[in-house]
Amino acid sequence: MSERGRPRTFDRTLALRCAMEVFWARGYEGASMSELTAAMGINSPSLYAAFGSKEALFLEATELYSRTEGADIWLALEEAPTARLAIEQFLCLTAKAYAQTDRPQGCLIALGALHQDSSRGAICDDLRRRRAENHSALQKRLERGVAEGELPADFDCGAAATFFATVQHGMSIQARDGASHAALLATVAGAMAAWKTMAGIVAA
Amino acid sequence: MSERGRPRTFDRTLALRCAMEVFWARGYEGASMSELTAAMGINSPSLYAAFGSKEALFLEATELYSRTEGADIWLALEEAPTARLAIEQFLCLTAKAYAQTDRPQGCLIALGALHQDSSRGAICDDLRRRRAENHSALQKRLERGVAEGELPADFDCGAAATFFATVQHGMSIQARDGASHAALLATVAGAMAAWKTMAGIVAA
DNA sequence: TCTTTTCTGTGTTGATCGATACATAATTCA
DNA sequence: TGAATTATGTATCGATCAACACAGAAAAGA
Numbered sequence: 397m398s399e400r401g402r403p404r405t406f407d408r409t410l411a412l413r414c415a416m417e418v419f420w421a422r423g424y425e426g427a428s429m430s431e432l433t434a435a436m437g438i439n440s441p442s443l444y445a446a447f448g449s450k451e452a453l454f455l456e457a458t459e460l461y462s463r464t465e466g467a468d469i470w471l472a473l474e475e476a477p478t479a480r481l482a483i484e485q486f487l488c489l490t491a492k493a494y495a496q497t498d499r500p501q502g503c504l505i506a507l508g509a510l511h512q513d514s515s516r517g518a519i520c521d522d523l524r525r526r527r528a529e530n531h532s533a534l535q536k537r538l539e540r541g542v543a544e545g546e547l548p549a550d551f552d553c554g555a556a557a558t559f560f561a562t563v564q565h566g567m568s569i570q571a572r573d574g575a576s577h578a579a580l581l582a583t584v585a586g587a588m589a590a591w592k593t594m595a596g597i598v599a600a
Numbered sequence: 601m602s603e604r605g606r607p608r609t610f611d612r613t614l615a616l617r618c619a620m621e622v623f624w625a626r627g628y629e630g631a632s633m634s635e636l637t638a639a640m641g642i643n644s645p646s647l648y649a650a651f652g653s654k655e656a657l658f659l660e661a662t663e664l665y666s667r668t669e670g671a672d673i674w675l676a677l678e679e680a681p682t683a684r685l686a687i688e689q690f691l692c693l694t695a696k697a698y699a700q701t702d703r704p705q706g707c708l709i710a711l712g713a714l715h716q717d718s719s720r721g722a723i724c725d726d727l728r729r730r731r732a733e734n735h736s737a738l739q740k741r742l743e744r745g746v747a748e749g750e751l752p753a754d755f756d757c758g759a760a761a762t763f764f765a766t767v768q769h770g771m772s773i774q775a776r777d778g779a780s781h782a783a784l785l786a787t788v789a790g791a792m793a794a795w796k797t798m799a800g801i802v803a804a
Numbered sequence: 805t806c807t808t809t810t811c812t813g814t815g816t817t818g819a820t821c822g823a824t825a826c827a828t829a830a831t832t833c834a
Numbered sequence: 835t836g837a838a839t840t841a842t843g844t845a846t847c848g849a850t851c852a853a854c855a856c857a858g859a860a861a862a863g864a
Contacts, residue, residue: 401810402860423715426629429852439813441854446811450852507714510706510776511627524777558774558783559790566770570762572714573728579762586763590794605840606830633822643843645824650841654822 408446411436415447416457421500424454424509424519454508455522461504462526469493470533479541480595483560484588486534490564491580494571502568505530531561547595556594563587612650615640619651620661625704628658628713628723658712659726665708666730673697674737683745684799687764688792690738694768695784698775706772709734735765751799760798767791 414435418427429450433440447453469489476482494502505526509519535557541547567580618639622631633654637644651657673693680686698706709730713723739761745751771784 399810400808400862402812402862404811405860421715422717426715426717428850430850440852441814442812444853502714506773510711510714510773511625511630512776513626513630527773527777552786555786556790558779558786562770562774562787562790563767564770565773566766566768569710569714569731569769569772570766572716573731575762582756582759582762583766586760586766586791586794586798589797590790592797593793593795594790603840604832604838606832606842608841609830632820634820644822645844646842648823 406438411438412456412460415453416460417500419454419457419508420461420504423507451518454519458504458508458522458526465493473533473537479538479546480591482537483591487564487584487587490567491577491584494567495577495580501571506565506568507572531557534560551595559590560587610642615642616660616664619657620664621704623658623661623712624665624708627711655722658723662708662712662726662730669697677737677741683742683750684795686741687795691768691788691791694771695781695788698771699781699784705775710769710772711776735761738764755799763794764791
């Protein structure tokens with residue numbers, strides 16, 4: 397915990413947030429070191445001293461993204477009184493977040509590194525793991541709905557979680573195409589229209 | 601139509617198909633010239649003589665992709681007897697295509713260039729235009745369903761087209777995560793579960 | 805004050821990027 | 835056959851990539 401040596405002249409967390417925005421807008425390999433250092437307001441050696449490598453910086457940036465940008469969405473999923481409201485809140489908050497124009501559109505975790513490359517397997521694996529965690533969170537919330545009697549016992553929580561996660565991923569591409577909040581809500585409405593049938597048919 | 605000069609020693613169409621697969625797997629900027637020339641079996645000057653530039657090659661590759669890989673999906677959309685079957689076929693054929701393991705997973709047009717960059721606006725614009733065309737094709741098929749009395753007059757064809765197009769885009773990411781055919785069909789089932797509600801609520 | 809430690813800015817590294825110069829080979833036209 | 839034309843292979847081009855060497859600057863401990 398000592399502070400020997402020359403102190404850092406930049407805010408590490410703030411610099412990380414700037415890096416996150418660059419990765420968010422450009423993707424992992426689309427973000428060049430010069431673009432990153434320019435956005436962070438530091439020189440390349442300072443970046444490497446503070447974060448290790450471009451790859452390590454990206455992993456820290458996605459971790460920050462998960463903790464900040466995605467927090468309210470996944471919190472709402474847990475705290476909504478019913479599974480149906482949980483999914484609806486989850487999708488509506490996604491639509492709201494993806495439509496904001498003061499930041500990159502869509503999701504860093506969904507779009508950050510879709511093209512596998514031998515040299516960046518760790519990046520792809522990390523994002524894939526986070527997407528799998530999101531799917532798991534959806535599935536668990538649905539299973540809670542089953543346990544609480546809201547959904548029928550034979551409701552296929554895994555398949556439903558896959559569907560809603562896929563809709564959210566599609567919304568990232570939709571947002572990248574410049575979709576408005578209203579257009580994203582049209583997708584949400586479509587996804588929620590499936591709810592009644594999914595829960596009902598199995599129950600009937 | 602003359603054939604003056606030394607004849608080309610490679611099959612231009614075959615080389616283009618190889619380039620298409622590289623772009624499909626790696627994305628536009630993820631595909632390097634050395635990777636492209638290796639896959640095409642030619643040297644860099646031959647590539648530039650035959651196609652002009654990396655950007656022009658990509659545009660030709662996406663055109664080939666549209667005409668070949670996507671053809672049956674969009675043909676089924678037009679030829680299905682009802683709008684409902686058209687959408688179902690559209691999604692089922694998508695699931696089948698995206699799950700094939702002998703080619704890259706997901707859609708080249710959906711995933712080819714998601715990260716806007718000043719130096720490749722033409723690429724993004726072209727793919728965005730093709731995605732908009734796909735949305736338009738879905739909307740027109742739904743409007744035909746309205747005209748033919750299958751769907752209520754006030755059915756929101758634009759919103760529904762947005763929803764189904766978004767589901768298809770999400771399936772590209774799902775496929776990139778290694779989803780099986782069955783997993784993709786779970787998403788299709790979810791999307792089709794929305795149909796009854798979407799058509800019914802408006803009609804009621 | 806002096807040593808140690810850590811950070812900063814300049815400048816540069818080898819590798820790779822997309823794209824070509826150039827000489828040669830292979831074909832058509834005259 | 836010879837001139838014109840086009841493709842091929844080798845060998846690069848300048849620019850940019852991610853990453854780092856190095857010397858000087860700024861702090862703490864002695």
